[in-house]
Amino acid sequence: MTIEEANKVLQDADLLVGEREVSAAIDRMAIEITSCLKDALPLVICVMNGGLIFAGQLLTRLVFPLELTYVHATRYGAATRGSSLNWVSRPAQDLRDRTVLLLDDILDEGVTLAAIAEWCREQGAADVMLAVLVYKRHDRKVSPGFRADFTGLETEDRFLFGYGLDFQGYWRNAPGIYAVRGVETAGLQENIQIDHPCLPG
Helix, strand or coil: CCHHHHHHHHHHCEEEECHHHHHHHHHHHHHHHHHHHCCCCCEEEEECCCCHHHHHHHHCCCCCCCEEEEEEEEECCCCCCHHHEEEEECCCCCCCCCEEEEEEEEECCCHHHHHHHHHHHHCCCCEEEEEEEEEECCCCCCCCCCCCCEEEEEECCCCEEECCECECCECCCCCCEEECCCCCCCCCCCCCECCCCCCCC
16 A cells, blocks of 8 residues: 555545544543452453554553553454464463453454453453453344443444554554445454453443
8 A cells, every 4th residue: 555545545534433532432431441340450451453552542541450461363264262363472471360351442243352252261261351442333243242341432334444443554543433435344344463241330
């Protein structure tokens, strides 16, 4: 992609959620997560690369003790078992009896995120919770009704970029959630490169 093509993607895109609204959503998530996990000494795992920007902005709002690490993996096919993941980097920490919070940019179909969560459980985690910045509304989830424990925003079923989400490797740094014009979404947004319940009230 040339610089001209990359700039045109942003210029032509539809801004679905502005920076202020994204920040407000992260503020709300921080309150919910704090209410749930402030006494749990959780291990927070950022799913790379997509979860990086979201995690960086969320973590400074979580003013309680936590341990931070990350995962980076690729997925083979559409299988959902942890063994289907080819790990580039996995947590060095012992997950046994830990409360784990996975942070990712988007829950689209959820195949990779579900596989990582299952792997954490297989390592002996006592509880595995999911926090995603964006939940995309459609009926192609890895299992019916699959949701994160904490969700910032919900969007229509389009190809998105910004705040960690990329378009052909670019624009993860875009200051908002944008939708690419003229790109069909089905099967594309699921992050091949990596990219319960405790909700208050």
